[in-house]
Amino acid sequence: MSDASTTTRSVCIAGTGSYVPEQVLTNADLEKRVATTDEWIVTRTGIRERRIAAEDEFTSHLATNAANKALEQAELDPKDLQLIIVATITPDTLTPSTACYVQQNLGAFGSVAFDISAACSGFLYAMKIAKRLISDGAFDNALIIGAEKLSSFVNWDDRSTCVLFGDGAGAAVLKLREDDDDGEILATEMGTDGRQTRLLNIPGGGSACPITSENADQHLNTLAMLGKEVFKHAVLRMKQSAELVIERSDLKPADIDLVVPHQANLRIIDAIAERLDVPYDRVFTNLQKYGNTSAAAVAIALDEAHRSGRIPKGGHVVMVAFGAGLTWAAAAIKW
Incomplete structure (x- = not known):
């Protein structure tokens, strides 16, 4: 969208x-x-x-x-x-x-x-x-x-x-935004594929499967994932959504100073960098310290990149994420 x-x-x-x-x-x-x-x-x-x-x-x-x-x-x-x-x-x-x-x-x-x-x-x-x-x-x-x-x-x-x-x-x-403000949001994108809900979910705890004394020991209110299937969808959707915001911002991959991807798995991040044709030194990672923090992951990464000086003045940043739903989203920002 x-x-x-x-x-x-x-x-x-x-x-x-x-x-x-x-x-x-x-x-x-x-x-x-x-x-x-x-x-x-x-x-x-x-x-x-x-x-x-x-x-x-x-x-x-x-x-x-x-x-x-x-x-x-x-x-x-x-x-x-x-x-x-x-x-x-x-x-x-x-x-x-x-x-x-x-x-x-x-x-x-x-x-x-x-x-x-x-x-x-x-x-x-x-x-x-x-x-x-x-x-x-x-x-x-x-x-x-x-x-x-x-x-x-x-x-x-x-x-x-x-x-x-x-x-x-x-x-x-x-x-x-006023004329001299940094951090302009150039383009955003998001999408959903509800056909893949089974791949990553918390099956219990909602109205479809309330937690009761009979099922409390089955860990139904915890995260369940089919990792290999999630990997394939994540790489494809993150690539597509990142490319869309780059295009809508009238940019090319060579113009991107930093990619801030969802911090779920280093293999996914490596695959995204390769498919976007962005040098790995322009990809921000901190999952080694925090693991996957779901909705917080790209937000924490953006803040750390921002405060540590990884984003140059006037630089272009692409944020991209993928999650249960299946959902995906991206944003392009000019600092």
């Missing part, structure tokens, strides 16, 4: 922020828990460690911490914030939305707040939604957050999935 040609108001990213919990869970730690090894995990995924939230640290807490950093960088008082969108598949509660808790934590009571659920593509879905609402004149600014406490939804006895996921949050402040 592309941007309509009638969009007139330009939108930019005014600030970014991220937060990860203090507790580090290394591959060596997992070796003591399940039948796996550091070599096996690193060879197949590139992940060396991940962050795990405390029992009393919820998705809304992670989101709020990242949001405060983005608001500070954007020099925006929470009282002046107009829109909050939280992308998550691990909400504090089924209702109200995690965005409502974040609004309360920030004291941003003049804002509209809601969640979206698009798995690992959620942050870029939120970016497209917020960009359009600002472009259309409904709002002048927005806070978008990708936040997950995946450790609450992992089967720690399943070595094929428990090694992959971690907790964290990333955020960005979007606003109506």
Whole structure:
């Protein structure tokens, strides 16, 4: 789904922020828990460690911490914030939305707040939604957050999935762009293929399969994945969506200064870089530190790339993600 040609108001990213919990869970730690090894995990995924939230640290807490950093960088008082969108598949509660808790934590009571659920593509879905609402004149600014406490939804006895996921949050402040503002969002893209819902899901915990005393021991409310099938779809869809935003921005792969891909698996990232014909030194990765944090992954990566100076002045950035649904999304940004 592309941007309509009638969009007139330009939108930019005014600030970014991220937060990860203090507790580090290394591959060596997992070796003591399940039948796996550091070599096996690193060879197949590139992940060396991940962050795990405390029992009393919820998705809304992670989101709020990242949001405060983005608001500070954007020099925006929470009282002046107009829109909050939280992308998550691990909400504090089924209702109200995690965005409502974040609004309360920030004291941003003049804002509209809601969640979206698009798995690992959620942050870029939120970016497209917020960009359009600002472009259309409904709002002048927005806070978008990708936040997950995946450790609450992992089967720690399943070595094929428990090694992959971690907790964290990333955020960005979007606003109506003025002439001299950096971070212009040039193009966005998103898509869905609901025929592939079986490939990556949490089968229990919803209305289709409530958790009861009879099935509580079956781990139905934890992540389940068919990895090989997900890999094939991820590479194809991420390539296609990235190419679309590059084309719509009147750019070529050689113009891209940095690709910020979803941080799920190093093999997927390698395949995307190769298919986009972008040198690997222009691809940002941090999954070795955090694992797959779903909706938070590209948001955390963007913030780290932004704050570490990996994005040159006037440089072009392509963000691209893929997740359960199946969903995919991309964005092109000029800094």
